[in-house]
Amino acid sequence: MPHVHSADGTVIGYDRLSDDGPALVLVGGGLDDGAENRPLGEHLADRFAVVTYRRRGRGDSGDSRPYAVGREVDDLAAVIDAAGGRAHLFGASTGGALALEAAAAGLPVDRIAVHEVPYQVDDAMVSAWQAYRRQLDVVLDAGDVDEALRLFMRLAGSTEQDIAGAEAAPVWPALRALAPTLRYDAACLGDGPPPAHRLARVRQPVLLTTGIAIDPHMTGLPVDFFGAAADAAVLADARRHTLEVEGHVADPAVLGPVVEAFLTG
Template identity: 35%
Template sequence: MSSTVTSADGTTIAYTKVGSGPPLILVDGALCYRDFGPMADVAKGLAPTFTVYYYDRRGRGESGDTAPYAVEREADDLEALIAAAGGEVFMYGVSSGVALALEAAKRPGAGIRKLALYELPAVTDNTAAHWPSDLLERTEQLIAADRRSDAVKLFMKTVGTPSFVVAIMRLTPVWKKLKAVAHTIPYDYRVLGDAGYGKPFPADQWSSVTQPTLVMDGGKSPEYMRNSQRRLAEVLPNAQHRTLPGQTHMVKAAVQVPVLTEYFSS
């Protein structure tokens, strides 16, 4: 069932509600929304056990996009969804959605009972190239010049997508969908903050996130990604770490669903 909530700044946030059971909110990563990305399949798999809410982050799909952008406003969007779901929820964040879920969880009285997180895009050591220091500025310049395709290409290069894969993607209908939400790429960089610049996570960055948290990575993900997830689990006050064998950043719904079902049901 498709519905909307109104965020604190008046932005309309569109969401879909499926299933029955305790409420569980899914938080997408960069460039993804209800009609494009992994969450519809994840929601379908979780629906027999949970009432699942998945939504279009602001600026994507059917959600609004009130200027100026601020990370706090995106966290407000989740606060509005939590209220619509009854005020007490489980939450699962993927990729940049991890950082957004953590922003929501660290607020006083967040209403998040347990968190599950999959692969925060972070480079916290020297096992991979750090993001360019001017990445956000360059991306915003490309968007301002309406060079959406170039902004998507820069993003793909930054996250390590092979150039031949990008070349193939540009010939498919997928590229049009990516370009349609290219203006939200800077939003994700702002949510992620310093995550990609080779710095260790500050020990107190999420000190108020005391909810039980499951931090996950894929067994076939790059070394830098797996290192970062272990460090994330170490700095969170109440976290455990788990590797999903055979998985990459594009984790399969069929692998996620039983892990999440077990974790949130325990």
């Protein structure tokens, strides 16, 4: 697998899914080692030069300390450079927040598509988010990655039955390995609400997509949680699109044509 070196020397692993067309870099969200966006990337690979990568602390990418969102922006800058020097971005969930932070920081980005960025918009969710961040720091500092995962799943609206099922599933050990990066995703979202002063610096066209309903494993979230978050993200040139599917990881056969039409528009 190819690698790039970020500004602080961290090695970042990436995959090039295709070579022809405008460059498109896919940015993964929470508990994703880069695999979650791959089906979407393969769907778009006949139209774009698609690159997907493993964010720091995931898979074969390094994890230099101390962590800072600015360092993740530098990682993405290195990947964009490897992709050809300029790129469109697609970001899923907290990866969407990171993509917007990168654009606000002035990276050479063209159009940006983000799916279900979990900004917090009502007072109860903002309070829950800030309590989660404090508790997450405590349990990760104690090395309790299992409790970190449980905290995350509860915040995301999972039931205790969902959590027990996940702990018994074969994927749990892989999630435990990724659990320390929950702190990184939390940092990308900051205090919770959309960061108006930074989003104001994003001048590129941005597509914000959400599903028609909450993911069945997120039933504890408020109704239209992601739609409200997308609507609250004030951007200079924003387009909204609601997909006729449910699920936080959207079906690439549904999401792909919408993203392609926007990026080529």
